[in-house]
Amino acid sequence: MDLFSAEATLQPIPIDDGELSFLSQLPLAQPNDVLLHRLLDEITWREETIYLFGKAQKQPRLSAWYGEASYTYSGRTFHPLPFTPLLLEIRRAVEDATGKRYNSVLLNCYRNERDSMGFHSDDEPELGAEPAIASVTFGATRTFILKHRKLAKTVKLDLTDGSLLLMAGTLQRHWRHGINKETKPRGMRINLTFRLIR
Ligand SMILES: O=C(O)CCC(=O)C(=O)O
Numbered sequence: 001m002d003l004f005s006a007e008a009t010l011q012p013i014p015i016d017d018g019e020l021s022f023l024s025q026l027p028l029a030q031p032n033d034v035l036l037h038r039l040l041d042e043i044t045w046r047e048e049t050i051y052l053f054g055k056a057q058k059q060p061r062l063s064a065w066y067g068e069a070s071y072t073y074s075g076r077t078f079h080p081l082p083f084t085p086l087l088l089e090i091r092r093a094v095e096d097a098t099g100k101r102y103n104s105v106l107l108n109c110y111r112n113e114r115d116s117m118g119f120h121s122d123d124e125p126e127l128g129a130e131p132a133i134a135s136v137t138f139g140a141t142r143t144f145i146l147k148h149r150k151l152a153k154t155v156k157l158d159l160t161d162g163s164l165l166l167m168a169g170t171l172q173r174h175w176r177h178g179i180n181k182e183t184k185p186r187g188m189r190i191n192l193t194f195r196l197i198r
């Protein structure tokens, strides 16, 4: 094995007012494309309805919650499904790589370039003051955009197949993040954000 072909540990990404680190390939027991298709098949995906200015709208992606604690998100309380063996396996890899523990995961499936995630912070009180949120991507690359709440600063990161991004420290307090729609065709992408809910 070529030990120098890729970084083996999380590398810090310099950013003001928070902590970000990135690992281009999370060590996993199965290839990324096998895990992408297993997640697509084994997860109970839902197309949630959201209310925007009082109007019902389908969320522009599929999503699912798994874990050990109920959770409030965008003003709604979710009762997660229990972790599956596949999710436990991915969680173990994420815990080993980040040195932190997680009891919940939000999964999002971006079916194509038209799916997206609006700008938000993962700053719900049950996540605590400086939450560690570990984000794993399978499938197509999409651009993860961070916008500072007060300063005119934007950071863009390409989240590639098999990558791990750790958001920590005061990042959620000072920055919002999201995934824009794209104009060029994109294949399917599944993202998992592991969290610790208290
Ligand atoms: O898909 C992504 O990379 C972002 C997901 C996200 O922000 C979230 O699950 O809260």
Ligand SMILES: [Fe+2]
Residues within 6 Å of the ligand: 120, 121, 122, 177, 193
């Ligand atoms: Fe988020």
